[in-house]
Amino acid sequence: MKFIVPVLAAAAIALASGTALAQPRTDLVLGVVLEPPHLDPTAGAAAAIDEIVYANVFEGLTRIGPSGEVLPALSESWEISDDGLTYTFKLHEGVTFHDGAPFTSADVVFSLDRARAEDSTNAQKGLFAAIESVEATDPATVTVTLSRPQGGFLYNMGWGDAVIVSEASAGTNTENPVGTGPFRFESWARGSSIVLVKNPDYWGDEVALERAEFRIIPDAAAAVPAMLSGDIQAFPMFPPDAYEQVQGDPRFEVVIGSTEGETLLSMNNGREPFDNVEVRRAISYAVNRDEVIAGASNGLGTPIGSHFSPANAAYVDLTGTYPYDPERAKELLAEAGLADGFSATIKLPPPPYARQGGEIIAAQLRQVGINLEIQPVEWADWLSTVFTDKDYDLTIISHTEPNDIDIYSRPDYYFDYQNPAFNEVIAELDVTADEAQRNELYGQAQEILAEDAPVVFLFQLPKVGVWDAKLEGLWENMPVQANDLTKVHWTE
C-alpha cells in the first residue's frame, strides 16, 4: 500500500495547481476615447489625465468617492475650527511615493503652495483661492488657514488638481508621474496605450489588479469590435452612439450612469434680444427637451431644469418650469416686440451631442419664427471665440465640472448673465459649511436660475459604461472624471 502515498501526493498537487489556475485574472485592458496630453493632473484641465491617474497613481488629502462624497485619503482625519478658518489635517504615516521618498507634511505644504503660487499653471487655481497659509505642524500634521470660511474646502481638496506631489518629481510628473497611489506608472506608448502596475508598497487596502492598461481608441466604430474581439475588457466611457450594438450581448455589462455634465443651450445674455428675460423664456418654451434628449444623447440623458446634477442630494426638480409650449413661446415673443421672430446664429463645438442637438433645436425654434444659422466650430475656436471673446448668440455645451453652479455668478463669464440676488446666494454658500444650510442655498440658487432662464437647461450628459460581465468594481456614475481602479476585480 506504500504506493498510495505518492499517488495521493500527486493528486494533492494536481488539485492545488487546479485551484491556482482557477484564480481570478489580475490584468485588465480598458478603452479610453481621448489620450491625455500628459500625466500631471496639477498642470492641465484635460479630463483624460484624471481618467488615468486619479485615485490610481495620485492621491490628495481627501478624495471623491463613487457617489460624489468626500472621503479621507492621505489625510486620515481632520479637525475644523469653530470659525471655519483653520483645518488641521492628520496625515497617514508610513506612506511613500513611488520613487521611494517618504510622504510627509512637507510634501503637502509644497503641493498646495505650488498650486496657488503666482506662476502656477494649475487649471483650477480657484480651488486654492481661499487658502491663506499652509503649515507643517509636525511631520504628520498640516494646518491650513483660510482667509474666509469656505464650505466646499474639503471637496475642493479632493479634486485631481489638488493631489499631493513630491518636490523631487513635480517637474517630471508630465512624463513619469510619481504619486502615492495603489498603482505605479509603468509605460506610455504615445498614441497607443498607458500601463499602470500594482504598487506593492501601498499604504492602504491592497488592490486586486496587478496590471491595468488604458488603450486609446478614438473612433466609436472601432470601440465595438475592440470589445467584441476581447482585446479590451472594459470601456468606462463608451461612445453613446454605439452602445446598442453591445447591449444585448450577455458577455457584457452595459451600465447607464450619469456625469456632472449639465448640457446647456447657452445664450449670450449680454446681446439683444437675449438680454430680455421674456425672449429667453420664450426660447425655453420652444425647445422640446425630450426630442433633444432622444436625438442628441440616444435617449439616455436625464432632463434637467436648472444647473444641477440630479444625483446630488441638493437637487431640486425644476424640469417643469418651461414645459414644451410653442404657442406660449410665440405669445412671449410677441410681447417682447418680436412677433415676426428673428434670426441668430448657433455655434456648435465638435461633440456629437452639440452637433446633433443643435440641428434639432434649430428645427424647433423655426416653429416659433426664430431662424438659426448653424455654424460648426472646432473646439479651439469655440474656446477662444465663444468662451473667451463672448462672440456668439447661442451655443450648446456640457459643463462637466462638478458642483459648478457658481459659474453664473462669475463676472465676465461667457453667459454674460448678471443677477445680484443670485450672486448673494453664491456668496453666502461660499462661507457656509453646514450641510443642511448649504443644500437649502443650493436649492435657492437652482430656483433663481430656472426662473431667469439665462440658458436653456437640456439634460445631464449620460455615461455609458461597458465592461466584461465578470468584472466588478468600476464606477457606475462619474461624479468626478476618473476611472478609479482601486476596487476593480475579476470574479473568475
Next chain:
Amino acid sequence: MTLFLLKRIAIGLVTLLVASMIVFSVMEILPGDPARLMLGMNATPEALDALREQMGLNAPVVERYISWAGGMLTGDFGRSFTYRAPVIDLIAERAVVSVPLALIALTLSTAIAIPVGIFAAARRGKLGDTVSMGTAQIGVAIPNFWFALLLIYVFAVWLRLVPAGGFPGWSGGVWPGLKALILPSIALALPQAAILARVTRSAMLEVLGEDYIRTARAKGMPRRKVLWRHALRNAMIPVLTILGLQFAFLLAGTIIIENVFYIPGLGRLVFQAITQRDLIVVEGVIMLLVASVILVNILVDVAYALVDPRLRARS
C-alpha cells in the same frame, strides 16, 4: 544628370522655405489659444499668462518664426506644448509605425495593380478586362473605413486571427508588430491598387496603340515580349507619378484608417496637434512631410530618367 539633380534639390529647398512660412502663418491666423486649451474653462487669467510665458507664446511673431525656423535648421524641432516632450521624439515614435505601414501598403498595391493593369490592357474588351476593371471600379468606390471595418469583423471578431486594432510596438519582436499592420495595410492598399490598376491599364493602352509597337509586332517579336519590354517600360511614367503621390498620401493622409485601427501613426499625431493647437508639433510634422514629398518627387524624377533615356539626355 548631376546638374539635373542639383537643380531639383535647389528647387526643393526653396519650396521648403516657402512652405515653412505658409505653415507658420496659417497656424498663427487660426483662432484658438493653446494655453486655454491646456487649462480649460476654469483657468484663471494669471495661470493662462504663466503658461503662455512658459510656452514662449508671449514673444513677437517674427521672433518666434526665426527661432523656430532657425532651430529646425540645426535639427531642433522644439518641444510640444501639450505633450511637453521634444517634437522630434514624437515624430520618431510615429514614423516607426507610419513608414513601415506606408511601404507595406504601397508594395501590396503595386504588386496587385500592375499585373492586373497589364492583364486588362492585353485583353482589352474581353471578359478578363471587364471583370478586372469592374472589380477595380468597386475598389475605387468603396470607402476605405467601411472596408476596414469589414476586415476587422471578419478577421478579428469572427476568425480571431489578428487583433482588432492597436499597435504593440516593435520592442516585443517584429511579428507582433507586423501582425497589427496586416489589416490596416490591406485596407489602405486595395483602394490604392484599384486606382493604380486603372492608370496602368490606360497608360498601357495608349502605348499599345503607338507605331513602334506595331513595328515590333510586325518584325515578329512575340506578343508577351512586346508587352513587357516595349509597352510596360513606356507606360511607367504616369504609373510612377501616381505612385509618388500615393506614397505621400499613405504617410500621413491615413488618419481615418489610423483611427479605425487605433494605431499611433503620423496622421493621428498631426490631427490631434491641430485640434490641440499644438503649433510646434503641427509645424514640425508638416515640414517633415513637405520634405518627404519633395524627396519622393525627386526620386520619381530620377526614376523617370531611368525608364526614359530621352529625359536623361535632355537634362
